[in-house]
Amino acid sequence: MNKLLYVFLLVTVLSSCGEYQKALKSEDVALKLEAATKQYEAQKYNKAIRLFEQIAPVYRGKKEAENMFYMFAQSYFKTKQYYLAAYQFESFVSLYPKSNNVEEAAFLSAKSYSKLSPVYSLDQVDTDKAIIKMQAFIDKYPDSQYVAEANTIVKSLTEKLEKKAFEIAKQYNTVSDYKTAIKALDNFLADYPGTIFKEKALFYKLDSSYQLAINSVPSKMQERLNNAKAAYDALIKFNANTEYRALADEMLVRVDKELQQFSK
Template structure:
């Protein structure tokens, strides 16, 4: 019985392949449309795409075009070809504004852009584009069932941008350019007041101010120690039980001790 089933599967597969090859070579776009739809419904998106590519120009403006271009966009999305999926979904939204699929297409188009967003350390052009697309979707479809997922993606993308900016600012501390670190970290906190990296930014501001102060010439030390003292205060005020508390407290003790030299 198992041999019979296996044989039938082989026949079906080869029959399907033969049918597909014939459709590829057939000049009748109707045959190609029927075969591409069958492949799409079966989840064979890569093969369906080859047929969609052949017949898409001929179907523009025809009654079946809406269905074809929706399947075409979905096939790119299902095969993780997100640049092409984003383009096709945007074209679908523009071309079929009254489609019952428009909300889904708008969401998947925006999501395709978000899937192109790279790790934070790389160029974030695609991330900014994804943020714009997701925000546009949220603005237009404010009661959409896709809203929770869209908001989550938007939050994650914004945090990725914030992480890149924070890491760049922190980098000055790493290379011992403490003046630039202080300015960059101050700017970061001012530009992103609700960032999840605020505690880290405040700590590295403290560390930068502290290192700059204790390594200063006497004429500049008092002023810089007071800047470091304020940085410590800002960190503790933001989070009294900060994960950096032990190190921060040690810095504070050194700052207070050194400041006493200027009160004598």
């Protein structure tokens, strides 16, 4: 690197750092805003946040601070501080409802909540909240350029809830609590009629019905065998080419064989 260029860059960096430190210690809010804006435009969002946090209480509600609060919210979002981003974007929408950025802010607020959604096995309170927030955005801005992405996010979050509910229902089958499994899977199918896990749920209901029937006491066996046969029919009706067809057919053969003793 050219020595003069190196010196120039070093002086520039040191000067910038000096300006930033000066702004942090200053009582001049206008100076802080100017420095925060420079840091934001340089994509140094964490530095910008430190300054925005100092001056936000002074500027809150003032029209001239509209752009400042937009940058503040964006800074949190870009640094993946999604709780704070969601709060700041919501505040922006409330403070500046006529802003040109209000639609984007409303979307990013909802998107921030979606980023807080944990893996399906954990508590899904934040997932429920994200769906509500995103659906509210879609309802308010049905023609928004962000609607396609919003719908994709809602679909993904909903499938996460479905997976959690399905895995809970399936677990009863895994631990051989077949009566509870049948009830749980029926509830799951009723709650999520269009779920992507429908085929799996129908199969595990069949398996649970089958296991309950063939291990049943004689007085309850016929009814339970017929229930298993009905569960088989439901699965095949949904998808005749199901990946579980071979297993299901084996179960049906056993069920029909056991039922023959009741027809004699």
